[in-house]
Structure formats: C-alpha cells, structure tokens
Amino acid sequence: MKRNTWQRSAVRTALDDQEAFVSAQQLHLQLRKDGTGIGLATVYRALADLASIGEADTLQSEEGEALYRACSTGKHHHHLICRECGATVEFEANDIEEWAKRVAREHGFSNPEHVVDVFGVCAKCSKLK
C-alpha cells in the first residue's frame, strides 16, 4: 500500500515551484538548501513515481540527464522550451496528433506515439542579448 511521507510531498512541492525542467540532482540540492535532509535516492524514487502516474513530464537533456517538470494538466500536451533559461510553456496541438497518426499509417506503422517538443529562446532571454 502507498504511504504518504513528507519526503514525497516535499518533492512534489519543490517540483511545482520550478518553472523549468530540472534534474533529480538539482531538485535534491534545492531540497537540501530548504533545510530538509532528504536523501538523493528518495528524490529519484519520488520523481519516477510522479512520472509513472502522469503527474510529471520527463525528457532527456542534451547531455543525457533526465529532466522532470510538474504537469499542469493530465491531458496529452507538448512543450515549448527556452534553450537559455529552460522556461517552459505547455500547449496542445490537435493537428499534430492527427498528423502523427496519418504519417504512421502511411508507412504501415500501428499504435503510434510521438515526441514533439519545440525549443527556442523566450522573449525574456532575447531581450538580455
């Protein structure tokens, strides 16, 4: 049976506070700074749990590090991510869903899923240049 521990809710809260995608390591550091004595392995476990129940999104950084972000919605969505600061906007795109299905079908592929994320430089970071 699933138990409610302060560690799990601390991880969820810390993730909710993040605007950008963050790594388990970063989140662990933040939680330590906040005065909690939470262990690294626990952060990894909590994040994996959140991802598995769909409350967190995950993607791999350029360097292969796993990054997490709290989902604002349970619905399927995509991300627009700032390359500079990591700020992320979630959005839906029904055309894309249809398009992906069509492309898959045309090539004889079934059971399609897709990874569609857009990277760019957000307005704030553009101004700083």
Add this chain to the structure above:
Amino acid sequence: MKRNTWQRSAVRTALDDQEAFVSAQQLHLQLRKDGTGIGLATVYRALADLASIGEADTLQSEEGEALYRACSTGKHHHHLICRECGATVEFEANDIEEWAKRVAREHGFSNPEHVVDVFGVCAKCSKLK
C-alpha cells in the same frame, strides 16, 4: 587537419549497415565481431564526428543511452521508429516546420528548433504477434 583512418571509415560503414538506431556500445561490439580491433573510445569519437558534420542522426533511448543512425540525406528530416525492432523510416514534413515556427512565434520565442519523432510498431513486427 583531418586524417583518413581505417577506423573512421569502418565506423561509417558499420553505421550504414544498420537499419535501426544503435548505440556506440553495440556498434563497437559489432566491429569487434567483424574482426577489427577498434577501440571503444575511437567508436565514440567517430560517431561524435559523424553527428557533428550532419552525417549521422542521434537521439536518446528511453534509458538515456545515445543512439546513432546514418543519415540518408543531409536535409532536415524526421523519423518514424519501430518500438519493437527499431527499424526507422526518414521522412520530411514541411507543414511541421511551419507549424513549429508559428507556435514559437505565438509565444514570443525566437530561433525555433524542434524535435519531432514518431514511434510505432512497424508492419513486420505487427505480423509477428
């Protein structure tokens, strides 16, 4: 100045022979089986080179491992990848390029790039079930 070594061409050839995305480790193993005494670090270096000059595509596996595949074209393209066997089809999608630009602009993001890959089960693997 860049030098041409048998190691580099061996890696390129081995990569060309692969239908699916493969890891550096897998390719190294294959090259060893083929009788070459090529070193692991060399395979990593050669793959990084190929990727940097646009002759190989790269993506991260579910487990965070870096996977490579020979590009059949130098043009921008996307992938349709079989979840079962890894078989990959390259395709272009001009609508998507436009769409990504528009989404980015609408949110004040500049300099957009995008990651668009579709996963599914190819016809061959579907039959095996």
Add this chain to the structure above:
DNA sequence: TCACTTATTGACAATGATTATCAATAGCGA
C-alpha cells in the same frame, strides 16, 4: 621513397548520473 610532424588511436582511469542494497525508521490499520 624517406623522414618528420602531429592527428589519431587505444588501453585504462576518471567522471557522473542512476540504481541496488539493506538495516533503520516511520506510516497506518487494528
């Protein structure tokens, strides 16, 4: 062809993220 410069190689160590281990702790139902 030959010597020479230096890019490249490869064995091995080092790094760094993630996962496994396992005894100690702490939810939660009774």
Add this chain to the structure above:
DNA sequence: TCGCTATTGATAATCATTGTCAATAAGTGA
C-alpha cells in the same frame, strides 16, 4: 499503542561516456 511492512537514506555498485597520455600512423615535403 502495537505490529507489520513500505519507505527511507547512506553507501556501494553499475554503466555509459569522457579524459589521459604514450605509442602509432596519415599526410606532406624533400
């Protein structure tokens, strides 16, 4: 409160990838 066991956390283990550096070999000019 008691007892069972899921969870935690310190630490070790794993594993892909990168750094190191002496030895090798590609390409160049004589």
